[in-house]
Amino acid sequence: MKAVLLGATSGMGRALARLLAERGESLFLLGIPADDLLRSAKDLEVRGAAQVGFQVCDLLDPTSFAGALKLADDALGGFDTVVVSAGLFGSQERLESDPEFAARLLAANFTNTVLFCEEARKRMLPRGGGTLCVFSSVAGERGRKPVILYGSAKAGLTRYLEGLDHKFRSQGLVTITVKPGFVKTAMTEGLRPPPFAGEPEGVARQVLRAIDRRTPVVYAPPMWALVMLVIRNLPRFVMRRIGF
Amino acid sequence: MKRWETAGVMTELSGWGRYPVVEGSERVSENFEAATRGAALSRGLGRSYGDASLPVSPSDPVAASRRADRLLSFDPASGRLRAEAGLSLRALNQIFLRRNWASPVVPGTQYVTLGGMVASDVHGGNHHVAGTFGEHVRALRMRVADGRVLEVSLDSEPELFLATLGGMGLTGHILEVEVQLERIPSPWIYQESRRVNDIDDLVESLLEGSKRWPLTKTWFDSTTRGPRMGRGILITGRWAEPGEAPPQAPELRERLSVPFELPWSAVNGLTVSVFNMLWFHSQRRGLQSEVVHPQAFFWPLDGVRHWNRLYGPRGFAQYQCVLPIERDTRVVRRFFAVMTKRGCPSPVSVIKDCGREGRGLLSFPKPGISIALDVPLRRGEKTQALVDALNEIVLDAGGRIYLAKDVLTRADHYRAMEPRLAHWNEVRRKWDPDHKLRSALSVRLLGDEP
Numbered sequence: 001m002k003a004v005l006l007g008a009t010s011g012m013g014r015a016l017a018r019l020l021a022e023r024g025e026s027l028f029l030l031g032i033p034a035d036d037l038l039r040s041a042k043d044l045e046v047r048g049a050a051q052v053g054f055q056v057c058d059l060l061d062p063t064s065f066a067g068a069l070k071l072a073d074d075a076l077g078g079f080d081t082v083v084v085s086a087g088l089f090g091s092q093e094r095l096e097s098d099p100e101f102a103a104r105l106l107a108a109n110f111t112n113t114v115l116f117c118e119e120a121r122k123r124m125l126p127r128g129g130g131t132l133c134v135f136s137s138v139a140g141e142r143g144r145k146p147v148i149l150y151g152s153a154k155a156g157l158t159r160y161l162e163g164l165d166h167k168f169r170s171q172g173l174v175t176i177t178v179k180p181g182f183v184k185t186a187m188t189e190g191l192r193p194p195p196f197a198g199e200p201e202g203v204a205r206q207v208l209r210a211i212d213r214r215t216p217v218v219y220a221p222p223m224w225a226l227v228m229l230v231i232r233n234l235p236r237f238v239m240r241r242i243g244f
Numbered sequence: 245m246k247r248w249e250t251a252g253v254m255t256e257l258s259g260w261g262r263y264p265v266v267e268g269s270e271r272v273s274e275n276f277e278a279a280t281r282g283a284a285l286s287r288g289l290g291r292s293y294g295d296a297s298l299p300v301s302p303s304d305p306v307a308a309s310r311r312a313d314r315l316l317s318f319d320p321a322s323g324r325l326r327a328e329a330g331l332s333l334r335a336l337n338q339i340f341l342r343r344n345w346a347s348p349v350v351p352g353t354q355y356v357t358l359g360g361m362v363a364s365d366v367h368g369g370n371h372h373v374a375g376t377f378g379e380h381v382r383a384l385r386m387r388v389a390d391g392r393v394l395e396v397s398l399d400s401e402p403e404l405f406l407a408t409l410g411g412m413g414l415t416g417h418i419l420e421v422e423v424q425l426e427r428i429p430s431p432w433i434y435q436e437s438r439r440v441n442d443i444d445d446l447v448e449s450l451l452e453g454s455k456r457w458p459l460t461k462t463w464f465d466s467t468t469r470g471p472r473m474g475r476g477i478l479i480t481g482r483w484a485e486p487g488e489a490p491p492q493a494p495e496l497r498e499r500l501s502v503p504f505e506l507p508w509s510a511v512n513g514l515t516v517s518v519f520n521m522l523w524f525h526s527q528r529r530g531l532q533s534e535v536v537h538p539q540a541f542f543w544p545l546d547g548v549r550h551w552n553r554l555y556g557p558r559g560f561a562q563y564q565c566v567l568p569i570e571r572d573t574r575v576v577r578r579f580f581a582v583m584t585k586r587g588c589p590s591p592v593s594v595i596k597d598c599g600r601e602g603r604g605l606l607s608f609p610k611p612g613i614s615i616a617l618d619v620p621l622r623r624g625e626k627t628q629a630l631v632d633a634l635n636e637i638v639l640d641a642g643g644r645i646y647l648a649k650d651v652l653t654r655a656d657h658y659r660a661m662e663p664r665l666a667h668w669n670e671v672r673r674k675w676d677p678d679h680k681l682r683s684a685l686s687v688r689l690l691g692d693e694p
Binding site for chain 2 (some may be wrong): 010
């Protein structure tokens with residue numbers, strides 16, 4: 001496997017990159033800042049990756065996408081897998097009170113992630129496809145009080161990825177949508193973990209299995225598939241009353 | 245990292261003994277270097293038993309290293325490893341045991357960070373040959389109290405380096421650790437074990453075993469009195485040769501978990517007597533030799549997650565001391581007599597002979613016999629009185645206690661045991677005159693302002 005990873009310096013992306021490194025895959029890291037990428041590249045190298053390159057690429061700056069992916073392509077000799085786990089997170093309160101931050105989060109988690117995937121798709125399709133694995137969220141499954149803004153961006157992203165998979169799977173491009181529930185990472189530090197909270201390493205193992213088996217949708221931890229099945233089917237008058 | 249200009253996340257913090265429990269503001273970040281800016285203390289996996297990793301007050305930010313766990317370099321020719329301080333020994337084992345490299349010194353659990361292993365200058369079953377972990381540390385990257393980030397080694401800042409080995413995190417934040425790993429013939433352990441019948445037999449067998457084996461330890465029954473006082477099991481071992489070991493690498497695993505805190509302590513005189521008796525008799529008569537999983541040899545308790553919850557809401561204390569024996573070996577017997585008379589139902593009690601004193605200014609081990617006990621916390625002053633009585637014996641024998649396990653020792657006892665403290669204080673004063681770095685332990689034992 002020759003994989004490009006956007007957001008592999010932290011959290012679930014870091015855990016997944018480590019599993020790939022232990023299998024001896026070739027990796028190329030995108031993200032910010034440069035010294036963080038360098039440290040992660042060294043980590044993955046020691047863990048067994050066949051080769052690790054990196055390039056600064058900011059999810060908030062879509063003009064950097066095409067160039068970064070070209071560099072990755074050159075370094076890896078044509079990548080066949082792209083993983084996007086980068087994104088911003090903010091509590092509903094913060095997003096409500098800080099419109100400038102809200103604009104940035106919505107742009108990063110929806111518009112720019114989509115633009116990045118478009119660039120990746122354009123590179124992979126002509127050579128027969130590959131795998132595009134993107135971290136969305138269970139927050140996009142239903143309009144929920146604590147994640148209205150964050151969830152709406154993830155809802156859009158989920159639909160985009162679903163469409164991609166429908167249209168391009170027959171041409172060899174497999175799109176995998178990862179929908180993590182609550183996972184204990186630095187991003188969620190300080191929030192009280194609900195029942196069924198996952199660890200990044202467990203999620204990473206699930207995602208890797210999905211990549212290997214070309215599973216289109218992954219709820220992680222798996223229990224969240226059941227939780228969201230219930231939530232998706234609750235009538236609106238119930239959703240108005242509960243705080244979930 | 246603007247977030248760290250504020251205090252961090254409020255949370256309840258405690259050591260592994262779950263006593264005491266304090267409110268603290270914890271900064272958990274993959275960017276540990278940024279998180280230590282202005283922090284009063286670093287904390288790894290919280291496996292020191294007492295108050296070493298606890299802040300003095302909620303307004304003292306604690307930087308948590310547990311997510312800063314990247315490997316930064318490894319030279320397969322020399323075995324030199326450099327990693328971020330939050331890398332756990334478990335992660336290190338998972339990566340390196342299968343490559344026939346091991347940490348040169350390991351404590352009784354894998355759930356410790358490299359930073360914590362340096363701060364406590366941990367020792368293990370090979371102390372009589374390998375010394376403490378600090379002897380194998382080549383360099384550290386540290387943030388010192390004035391905010392600078394420095395490379396610290398015997399060459400660049402020898403005093404700070406030596407004061408940091410065993411310095412309980414009070415000389416600066418340990419950001420990165422460079423350590424020399426040990427080449428091993430296989431990741432499995434060849435072990436021999438046998439029963440020992442009383443305290444004299446125990447000490448003698450241990451000293452005898454250490455002459456022939458690189459790894460030795462004994463488990464003993466803390467509840468038997470009279471002629472069988474100090475009966476136990478002697479365990480000796482070495483890394484297995486490739487021909488003896490199974491061909492595959494050992495899987496590290498957790499098989500059981502204590503899912504919630506028990507409403508009352510399951511550890512009392514009765515349960516421990518029964519447990520100890522079963523444990524003792526699980527060892528067959530005569531010498532038993534076998535190739536075992538490294539986890540079973542080094543970290544048997546890691547097989548049970550959250551085992552500290554067995555002690556119920558009150559938690560427990562640990563106690564570990566070293567008793568010099570070159571003057572008089574009967575001191576161990578005296579220690580046992582006081583311990584069994586006052587009652588200390590400790591299910592996990594370990595005796596180990598120590599080799600040379602570590603080079604860290606406050607390193608725990610010194611030549612002699614080290615005794616480690618779990619001490620269930622009981623109502624009233626009984627537990628404190630037990631620790632005081634044991635400390636009197638230690639003091640009298642010229643021994644000392646292990647700070648990573650301590651929570652009940654009195655300041656006057658500690659200072660009387662530790663003639664090296666003046667030198668260490670001097671180094672600390674030089675690097676941190678205002679005691680910006682401090683912990684609940686430094687207030688309790690070193691006289692820092694609360």
